[in-house]
Amino acid sequence: MPYRKSTLRRMTPEARKLAKLVGELQSVARRLKALVPAVQSFEMWERADKKRQARGVFCNCGIRFATLSEALPHLQEKHPETYEALKGGGDAKET
Numbered sequence: 001m002p003y004r005k006s007t008l009r010r011m012t013p014e015a016r017k018l019a020k021l022v023g024e025l026q027s028v029a030r031r032l033k034a035l036v037p038a039v040q041s042f043e044m045w046e047r048a049d050k051k052r053q054a055r056g057v058f059c060n061c062g063i064r065f066a067t068l069s070e071a072l073p074h075l076q077e078k079h080p081e082t083y084e085a086l087k088g089g090g091d092a093k094e095t
């Protein structure tokens, strides 16, 4: 907890400077601590995303593609219904 203003006022000048610095340090520590969960979830998301990218995309017929966009020509040729469904779901504005 930071020092109360009334406490600071009663302090000698150098002690007051030091007490104010302690208060700032505690405030910075508190704000940094609040960032930990955000960094935690970002890292977890990033790790999962890397795994997903390494795994690639599997078509129902078993062929592996590095990305969904690489699978699109195959879908268009071999599974036109799936391709149309994906296109429809992906961009509703386009007709």
Ligand SMILES: [Zn+2]
Pocket (backbone or CB within 6 Å): 059, 060, 061, 062, 063, 074, 078, 079
């Ligand atoms: Zn296929």
